Amino acid sequence: MSGLSGLKAVVTGGASGIGLATSLMPAEHGATVAVIDLDPSGAPEPLIALKADLADDASVRVAVDAAAEQLGGLDILVNNAGIGAVGTVEDNPDDEWHRVLDVNLLGTVRTTRAALPYLRRSSHAAVVNTCSVAATAGLPQRALYSASKGAVLSLTLAMAADHVREGIRVNCVSPGTADTPWVTRLLDAADDPKAERAALDTRQPPPPGHRGRGGGGRGLPGEPRRGVRHRHLPGRRRWHAGAPAAPGGRLMRATTLGGTGVRVTELSFGAAGIGNLFRPVSDEAASAAMEAAWDAGVRTFDTAPHYGLGLSERRLGAALRGRDRDTYTVSTKVGRLLEPNPGGGRGDDLAHGFAVPDTHRRVWDFSSDGVLRSLEASLDRLALDRVDIALLHDPDHHAEQALTEAYPALERLRGEGVVKAIGIGVNQCALAARFLRETDIDVVLLAGRYTLLEQEGLAEVLPEAAARGRSVTVGGVFNSGLLTDPKPGSTYDYAPAPRHVLDRALRMKAVTERHGVPLRAAALRFPLGHPAVASVLSGARSAEEVRDTVDQLGRTVPAAVWDGLRAEGLLSPHVPVPAAMPVDEADRPKEESKSRGGDRHGGEHR
Numbered sequence: 001m002s003g004l005s006g007l008k009a010v011v012t013g014g015a016s017g018i019g020l021a022t023s024l025m026p027a028e029h030g031a032t033v034a035v036i037d038l039d040p041s042g043a044p045e046p047l048i049a050l051k052a053d054l055a056d057d058a059s060v061r062v063a064v065d066a067a068a069e070q071l072g073g074l075d076i077l078v079n080n081a082g083i084g085a086v087g088t089v090e091d092n093p094d095d096e097w098h099r100v101l102d103v104n105l106l107g108t109v110r111t112t113r114a115a116l117p118y119l120r121r122s123s124h125a126a127v128v129n130t131c132s133v134a135a136t137a138g139l140p141q142r143a144l145y146s147a148s149k150g151a152v153l154s155l156t157l158a159m160a161a162d163h164v165r166e167g168i169r170v171n172c173v174s175p176g177t178a179d180t181p182w183v184t185r186l187l188d189a190a191d192d193p194k195a196e197r198a199a200l201d202t203r204q205p206p207p208p209g210h211r212g213r214g215g216g217g218r219g220l221p222g223e224p225r226r227g228v229r230h231r232h233l234p235g236r237r238r239w240h241a242g243a244p245a246a247p248g249g250r251l252m253r254a255t256t257l258g259g260t261g262v263r264v265t266e267l268s269f270g271a272a273g274i275g276n277l278f279r280p281v282s283d284e285a286a287s288a289a290m291e292a293a294w295d296a297g298v299r300t301f302d303t304a305p306h307y308g309l310g311l312s313e314r315r316l317g318a319a320l321r322g323r324d325r326d327t328y329t330v331s332t333k334v335g336r337l338l339e340p341n342p343g344g345g346r347g348d349d350l351a352h353g354f355a356v357p358d359t360h361r362r363v364w365d366f367s368s369d370g371v372l373r374s375l376e377a378s379l380d381r382l383a384l385d386r387v388d389i390a391l392l393h394d395p396d397h398h399a400e401q402a403l404t405e406a407y408p409a410l411e412r413l414r415g416e417g418v419v420k421a422i423g424i425g426v427n428q429c430a431l432a433a434r435f436l437r438e439t440d441i442d443v444v445l446l447a448g449r450y451t452l453l454e455q456e457g458l459a460e461v462l463p464e465a466a467a468r469g470r471s472v473t474v475g476g477v478f479n480s481g482l483l484t485d486p487k488p489g490s491t492y493d494y495a496p497a498p499r500h501v502l503d504r505a506l507r508m509k510a511v512t513e514r515h516g517v518p519l520r521a522a523a524l525r526f527p528l529g530h531p532a533v534a535s536v537l538s539g540a541r542s543a544e545e546v547r548d549t550v551d552q553l554g555r556t557v558p559a560a561v562w563d564g565l566r567a568e569g570l571l572s573p574h575v576p577v578p579a580a581m582p583v584d585e586a587d588r589p590k591e592e593s594k595s596r597g598g599d600r601h602g603g604e605h606r
Contacts, residue, residue: 004579005030006559007124008071010064012054012111013081015042018130018175022078023047034067036060036111037081054081054107055099064114074118079108079152080130085144092144104148108155119168123562123577127163129156129172136174149174161467167576169531252297255534257471258442260421262388264329266528267553268300268473269293269546270539271316275308276355281541283315290319292543296550302445302473302537303382304333304393304425305374306362308354310381317382330384331445333393333425334374334406336362353494366398366406375413386418391425391445392435399431407439427476429461436464445537448476448493452519452526452565453483453505455575466532474527475537483508483523504570511564512557521552522561529578 004026013019014035020042027033033047040049048070052063068074082104085092092100108129119125134142135149156172163170252265274286281289293301301320303312313332320328338360347358365374375390390410395402402424410422423443424435432444444465450457450472457472465472478484482492486505490497497505509519527533536553540546557578565571 007031007075008068008073009033009076009078010036010067010071010074010111010115011078011080012036012052012107013130014047014078015040015049019078019080022080022130026076031076032071034071036063036067054110055102057110060107060110061114064111064118068115068118073122074115075122075124075126077112077115077119077127078130079111079127081107081111082130082148085148086141087143088141089143097144100144100148101151104145105151105155108152112159116163116168120166123167123566123573124559124579125166125168127159127168127170129159129170131156131172131174133174133176164466164531165463167574169576252299254299255471257389257421257534258469260442262329262421262442264300264471264473264535265298266535267296267298267524267550268302268331268535268537269298270475270537271301271303271312272307273539273541274315275303275312277307277353277539278350278355280355285542286315287319288543289540289546290316292546293540293550294319294323296546298546298550299328300331300535301328302331302475304336305338305378305381306333306336306352306393308356309349309358309360309362310338310377311354311356313378313381317384321383325385329388330382331389331391332375332378332382332387333391334371334410335364335366335393335395335398335402337365337370337374338377339363364398366392366395366401368405368409371406371409371413375419388419389421389423389443390419391423391443393425394427395424396426396428396431399434403435403438407435407441411440425475429456429459432457433460433464436461436468436470441470443471443473443534445473445475447474448479450474450527450530450533451477451479451483452508452523452571453479453501455572458530458575462530462532466530470532471534472530472532473535473537474533477523477527477536477538478520479505484520485509486519507568508565508570511568511570512561515558515561515564517555517557517561518552521555522557524549524553525555525557525578529576531576 007026007030009026009031011019011023011033014023014033015037019035019037023033023035023043024047027046034050035043035047036050036052037043038051038053040051043049048067050063050066052059054060083100085096085100112127115127119127129152131152132145132149133139134146135153139146153172153174156170160170252267254263254265256263269290274281274289301316303316305313307313316330320330341358341361344358344360349356349358352362375387378387379385390413392402392406392410395406410419413419414422421442423441423445424432425445425447426432427447427449429446429449432446435441436444444461446457446461450462451474462472464470480491480494482490482497482501482505486497486502486509488502490502490505492498492501505519508522512519512522524536524538527536538549540549562571562577566573571577
């Protein structure tokens with residue numbers, strides 16, 4: 001959490017209970033925090049205490065303006081303030097309904113409305129609304145309170161869709177019961193406080209796999225909060241701890257694609273390189289690269305029949321053989337069938353970019369039958385019983401057939417459970433955005449169009465994905481090698497980089513290295529700043545390249561890097577950027593790897 005250092009936060013209702021614990025935690029990790037409360041006297045130093053009534057719009061605006069002035073800006077808003085109510089729908093009079101909704105719902109609206117002008121100026125803008133398990137659990141004797149928190153949940157969904165385009169992340173957290181002053185007053189007023197406390201414990205719905213005390217794991221502010229449920233929203237990336245740890249203790253974070261349940265690690269292994277992209281790779285080197293990726297905690301692997309005329313799929317399947325099938329995710333693609341090449345094998349496939357014998361030829365086929373035949377052949381080459389993700393591969397010139405035949409076939413396969421997630425893999429934005437609007441795909445693999453160098457995907461694809469709760473995997477993060485180490489002769493989109501593009505990359509390199517960060521580390525980390533991005537895809541031909549990629553992704557990229565790029569006019573102020581993600585110093589490489597040459601675009605291929 002030291003990534004919070006230097007950030008400015010406002011917490012409403014932050015002088016007691018959950019709000020106080022929420023205020024103190026970021027303050028302990030380097031943030032400057034202002035508390036807005038009806039009675040701020042409980043806020044200790046170093047918190048900045050401000051008084052406001054959330055039911056009074058003028059009072060809220062004065063307090064938020066004062067907070068922003070004293071903090072020197074605003075990066076984080078936590079809408080935590082709320083009041084409770086006990087009873088069934090018959091028990092609470094209209095004036096109590098108005099009072100609770102005025103604070104719990106409209107108080108969130110008023111504070112956010114006042115804070116938005118300041119949040120828009122921040123490169124780390126985030127809003128967190130405190131919801132409750134009452135929003136979804138159907139708790140007895142909580143009709144009014146549950147309705148107010150259900151409204152906050154719905155409001156969060158709408159806010160997430162509205163403001164993701166501005167680079168403002170909006171999420172909510174849904175705690176179970178915690179020992180707060182309000183709960184204490186509730187228990188004190190009960191006829192049998194001990195029985196009432198037991199009832200509170202019992203009725204808290206436990207999260208999956210929870211074995212904490214009571215039903216929902218009541219806790220004190222400052223304790224680890226058992227029984228906290230997070231609502232996973234459009235515009236919110238769902239990171240999970242507990243992904244496989246690599247030797248030395250490195251943890252590869254993972255997230256879930258949309259609502260599919262398919263888990264992907266933040267780094268995906270692109271297997272085009274081990275399909276002999278541009279130059280031969282030995283079986284031993286390909287196997288070592290896969291082994292290094294597995295040891296680093298990578299559990300998401302992307303391949304395609306196109307890559308090396310099936311060589312990539314065969315090598316990937318061989319490397320995964322014997323591993324627990326439920327511990328990793330495999331993605332392959334449809335749209336190109338491989339058919340035997342009459343008289344083939346005497347030449348090579350370099351015209352298509354792969355250093356393999358031309359034993360087969362590719363046939364475009366986005367028919368329903370073509371999808372089934374392609375997947376069946378891929379499973380044979382992979383020697384697996386299933387793939388997790390199936391993507392339409394480069395349907396640029398076959399868009400109508402892909403939409404009317406291939407997509408419905410994939411949708412049926414998903415419905416039957418043959419694949420878990422479906423999507424499209426492209427290096428252009430218009431078609432990706434069309435599929436997001438017109439179909440129910442789960443994921444877009446977008447290559448080269450959302451990188452540190454260019455952000456065309458930010459105009460339409462990423463906002464569409466975020467608003468619809470879909471995910472994006474970003475490939476081509478180095479723009480086919482330019483952002484690994486820009487120099488004359490470097491490639492950009494698989495051709496020599498134009499002078500103006502090379503100059504821009506060199507200026508970026510000067511900024512990042514001024515802060516001790518290699519350009520390729522910033523390029524790898526950058527896409528993960530957008531909430532719709534679930535994973536970055538990078539490939540390698542050797543174990544050394546894999547280890548270098550993992551090391552660079554694990555580096556801390558301080559806010560000063562993004563600020564410096566903006567100051568130089570190299571990054572738009574409205575482009576979302578990642579928060580600093582510190583790694584343990586023991587995990588940081590002691591010296592630069594030598595594998596970073598401009599030839600590193602083995603995994604850039606989609």
